[in-house]
Amino acid sequence: MNIAIRLAYDGTAYHGWQRQKSETTVQQTLENAVSRLYKRDIPVIGCGRTDAGVHAERYCANFRAEGGIPLDRLPLALNALLPQDISVFAAAEVEEDFHAVFSCLRKEYTYRVYNSNVRDPFLNGRALFYPEKTDLGAMRLAAERFKGTHDFAAVRSVGTNVKTTVRTVYDFEISRSGDMFGFRICANGFLYNMARAMVGTVLYAGIGKLRPEDITDILDSRDRRLAGPTVPPHGLYMTGVWYRGKAEVLFPPAEAAGKAGGEIS
Amino acid sequence: MNIAIRLAYDGTAYHGWQRQKSETTVQQTLENAVSRLYKRDIPVIGCGRTDAGVHAERYCANFRAEGGIPLDRLPLALNALLPQDISVFAAAEVEEDFHAVFSCLRKEYTYRVYNSNVRDPFLNGRALFYPEKTDLGAMRLAAERFKGTHDFAAVRSVGTNVKTTVRTVYDFEISRSGDMFGFRICANGFLYNMARAMVGTVLYAGIGKLRPEDITDILDSRDRRLAGPTVPPHGLYMTGVWYRGKAEVLFPPAEAAGKAGGEIS
Numbered sequence: 001m002n003i004a005i006r007l008a009y010d011g012t013a014y015h016g017w018q019r020q021k022s023e024t025t026v027q028q029t030l031e032n033a034v035s036r037l038y039k040r041d042i043p044v045i046g047c048g049r050t051d052a053g054v055h056a057e058r059y060c061a062n063f064r065a066e067g068g069i070p071l072d073r074l075p076l077a078l079n080a081l082l083p084q085d086i087s088v089f090a091a092a093e094v095e096e097d098f099h100a101v102f103s104c105l106r107k108e109y110t111y112r113v114y115n116s117n118v119r120d121p122f123l124n125g126r127a128l129f130y131p132e133k134t135d136l137g138a139m140r141l142a143a144e145r146f147k148g149t150h151d152f153a154a155v156r157s158v159g160t161n162v163k164t165t166v167r168t169v170y171d172f173e174i175s176r177s178g179d180m181f182g183f184r185i186c187a188n189g190f191l192y193n194m195a196r197a198m199v200g201t202v203l204y205a206g207i208g209k210l211r212p213e214d215i216t217d218i219l220d221s222r223d224r225r226l227a228g229p230t231v232p233p234h235g236l237y238m239t240g241v242w243y244r245g246k247a248e249v250l251f252p253p254a255e256a257a258g259k260a261g262g263e264i265s
Numbered sequence: 266m267n268i269a270i271r272l273a274y275d276g277t278a279y280h281g282w283q284r285q286k287s288e289t290t291v292q293q294t295l296e297n298a299v300s301r302l303y304k305r306d307i308p309v310i311g312c313g314r315t316d317a318g319v320h321a322e323r324y325c326a327n328f329r330a331e332g333g334i335p336l337d338r339l340p341l342a343l344n345a346l347l348p349q350d351i352s353v354f355a356a357a358e359v360e361e362d363f364h365a366v367f368s369c370l371r372k373e374y375t376y377r378v379y380n381s382n383v384r385d386p387f388l389n390g391r392a393l394f395y396p397e398k399t400d401l402g403a404m405r406l407a408a409e410r411f412k413g414t415h416d417f418a419a420v421r422s423v424g425t426n427v428k429t430t431v432r433t434v435y436d437f438e439i440s441r442s443g444d445m446f447g448f449r450i451c452a453n454g455f456l457y458n459m460a461r462a463m464v465g466t467v468l469y470a471g472i473g474k475l476r477p478e479d480i481t482d483i484l485d486s487r488d489r490r491l492a493g494p495t496v497p498p499h500g501l502y503m504t505g506v507w508y509r510g511k512a513e514v515l516f517p518p519a520e521a522a523g524k525a526g527g528e529i530s
Contacts, residue, residue, distance in 0.1 A: 008385070008386050008387075009386050010386045010387050010389060055387070057387075075383060076382075076383075079383065079384065084384065084386065084389040084390075084394075085386045085389050086386055087383055087384050087385065087386045088383075089383050117341075118340060118341070118344065118352055118353075118354050119344065119349065119352050120273070120352065121273050121274050121275045121349065121350045121351055121352045122273075122275050122320070122322075122391075124275060124349040124350050125349075126387075129349075
């Protein structure tokens with residue numbers, strides 16, 4: 001049976017999602033829990049390789065298992081075996097060919113920036129503290145330029161081999177609540193560090209280090225050096241993931257974002 | 266010059282406020298920063314001895330120092346020397362006899378409870394995860410019974426010597442936002458573990474382990490064994506502190522609570 005689960009995690013204590021030889025990762029921690037529960041080694045596939053310190057409010061993983069655990073009891077059974085910073089919310093049987101990465105239609109990341117003079121101790125590891133004065137209008141114009149289908153080579157870090165650096169950004173929206181900014185990016189896929197470099201570039205537009213209209217030229221150049229910096233991982237959250245078919249019930253669109261730390265004040 | 270500061274801290278990494286021989290505490294960390302800034306050893310007085318894991322959104326400390334640092338620049342100068350989980354927001358010169366503990370008129374603690382079936386990984390260390398079904402109406406009736414001037418011996422842990430166990434609770438209010446409950450207690454003083462034992466007792470009323478009207482008898486008994494359990498420290502936040510005179514400007518009542526992690530979603 002192919003089982004998909006919806007989970008969330010605070011990435012602070014982990015060296016990212018993906019299994020590593022010596023460091024603790026979310027994948028490994030989850031595989032340990034799943035394997036203990038089913039009493040045999042079970043590999044778990046995750047919908048994205050989040051970096052060290054990156055968080056997930058909505059994340060999808062899948063694994064194959066048979067056995068008598070009713071799927072509605074699986075979340076609590078797994079949570080009993082998981083540390084406090086990882087939670088499983090729901091589980092469903094999915095199509096035999098479902099794969100958390102390859103079946104994924106689109107993903108959403110939200111980057112949180114605390115734009116204030118004085119840092120907030122409760123946002124340590126949860127949002128980027130950014131004391132510079134920012135122009136929200138300029139940032140919104142800059143974000144607009146990233147929307148659509150482009151070659152995103154100028155805003156990715158080299159590191160993984162990909163067939164193409166062309167992606168489609170469906171949405172790039174900046175919301176504000178007091179001193180907190182949320183940069184929400186929805187795309188059919190993300191290159192390595194793409195979300196963080198896009199946010200760094202938009203922040204540069206916000207402090208006048210580049211003009212919103214420069215972004216079109218930056219994308220055309222395919223030159224990473226022309227875009228803004230890659231902002232640190234701890235402000236980044238995976239906040240949405242979309243599937244067709246049976247996995248869709250795990251990610252009801254109405255609930256999207258907002259919950260589970262979605263509104264950090 | 267007697268200087269008072271308003272600060273906030275995430276208590277997760279600290280063994281409470283008070284200086285200890287071997288463990289890292291908030292007081293010691295703050296004294297190190299103040300002493301480095303003024304280039305001599307300066308003791309710092311804090312408004313309350315919060316336990317290990319307890320947080321503070323609004324906290325007052327005072328110390329004596331002379332020297333050329335303008336008070337409006339003091340917060341940023343101290344923050345540059347402090348770790349990310351402690352922040353100083355404001356500083357003011359106060360009366361020569363001002364003392365963060367003895368001048369304090371009243372204090373407010375807020376205890377946060379996440380009352381849901383599934384834990385939220387982002388509330389780990391920030392709120393008590395409490396999956397039991399609770400009756401908010403019963404909890405509010407129970408809280409009401411604690412208000413006023415009583416002998417609170419039944420809801421304190423023995424540990425510190427106090428002249429009297431009589432205190433006045435001005436307010437005990439339970440707010441709810443989705444699955445998050447905030448238990449806000451305002452009093453002229455708190456005995457050791459008093460806030461946490463009061464919340465544990467009110468939660469017992471919420472799950473039917475005692476009746477709201479039992480609380481009057483429990484207080485009369487002065488018997489700690491009759492009240493509910495002392496809930497764990499990580500849900501507790503110091504959220505308010507009141508002074509007369511020059512320190513009052515540091516704690517404008519309008520802003521009270523709400524900010525700096527005040528609304529954890």
